[in-house]
Amino acid sequence: MAEIQLKNLSKRWGSFVGVDDFNLTIADKEFLVLLGPSGCGKTTTMRMIAGLEDATEGDILVDGTRVNDLEPKDRDVAMVFQSYALYPNMNVYENIRFPLKVRGVDPSTHDEKVRRASAMVELDEFLHRKPAELSGGQRQRVALARAIVREPNMFLMDEPLSNLDAKLRVSTRAQIKNLSHELAVTTIYVTHDQIEAMTLADRVVVMKQGVVQQVGSPTEIYDRPANAFVASFIGNPAMNLMDGAVEGGTFKAEGVEVKGLTAPDAKTTLGFRAEDAEVVESGGQINAPIYTMELLGEATMVSVRIGGSLVSVKADKNYRADIGDIVSIKVPMEHCHLFDAETGERVGG
Incomplete structure (x- = not known):
């Protein structure tokens, strides 16, 4: 279980405000998408939740416990990055297995966990290959499997599809949607692509210049945009x-x-x-x-x-x-x- 509360969360670098007074409760098992243009503060918000950035002000609570001072490794989150972040010298099997070794999980369970995760993202026939022998879509699926194998309290995904071509984005998006249903783990997903937000999210948070513009279901945001910025950002073509x-x-x-x-x-x-x-x-x-x-x-x-x-x-x-x-x-x-x-x-x- 992982209910996440963000209370008056802000991030500043000198006079520059990255995130300004962010307040939100993310329900257990919810798929929440942070949406907005480059520089709007969505990735900074995710990095504060992960512990990769310190909050200037405010609190991050997971199931009611304040986690601001916990190291990233102690927050029980699994991240999927835009850049895949795979180890080039390891094959797919060892890349997926790596988080289990680092966290000291019982080695006798590794094989079963790795194969279950790889089956979820249809990688069974590629387990012996190195990342250099894989397509972009396959590498992203390895990154997903590596996150899944951890069985974390929450997934954090930072623009995971932006390096893929249009066709692969559609198929990998469908895979993420299916996985979120199957795994039922709280997921925070960052993107600038409103189609990803509309198709994946239970709720969408639209951000601009560090400030939340609107929070709602994809339907609510599409049908009743709170302001002209949201109206212009959601929809293809935009309103x-x-x-x-x-x-x-x-x-x-x-x-x-x-x-x-x-x-x-x-x-x-x-x-x-x-x-x-x-x-x-x-x-x-x-x-x-x-x-x-x-x-x-x-x-x-x-x-x-x-x-x-x-x-x-x-x-x-x-x-x-x-x-x-x-x-x-x-x-x-x-x-x-x-x-x-x-x-x-x-x-x-």
Whole structure:
């Protein structure tokens, strides 16, 4: 069991703030993803939990016990790094076995534990090979097996898929998802890839410049982003955001007029997702010339320019038009999101 509590956790280097007043309780067996751009503090947060960085302020509690002063080896965590961190002179079997030797686990149990871990990540036929003889995906699976064999209280994974190509990322992501279900161990996973966050997480923590922006399930964060930053970071493509103003319940911008909004008169950013809008022959709230079109296979992405923003909408895969043609885009009011133009915070419900 491992419930992790982070209380007023901060990390500073001189005047630079890496993590600012982070508060969160991570439930036992939860798969939590820390998501954000480079430099947002997500890896620093993980390293403080692991004991690889000292917290400037705040407490880290595991099952109610403060662990700030414990050495990394005494925190019962297993880490999986972006760089694999394998021993090149050892074969796969010995790489997986290594944590058991270091921790003084009964040698008579090693073989069974190593083979069980390797079977979980489908490495049985590669146990005799050295890391140099493996593909990137296979090396990452060795790193996973080495973490699994420890049977730790919690897994910490720092961008484990970022060195893999797109196809391998999909298959290894599926493997991690299945493993998390099978092992049922508290897992904290760091990534800048919102697709990984959406597909793997029980809950997502979105961070920016050391500050937590929103915590919620992938669905909550996707459907109701707390601010314009979260809206722009989650989704593929990201949510369309247009700067304008609300006047008498109508949002107005160049080529845009969305009526029936319950929001105060003010400079406002309107957001909606590409899949929630549609291209219509006439009568849409947005009318603008086509800037570009992309055939995605299952749909055609049509983009127009509104002021300085590129606005995209998914049309039928058979939709055809030319760049420069005027299109009309209909955005259902229930799928509109409004954000304060100054603070970026969500306006209304």
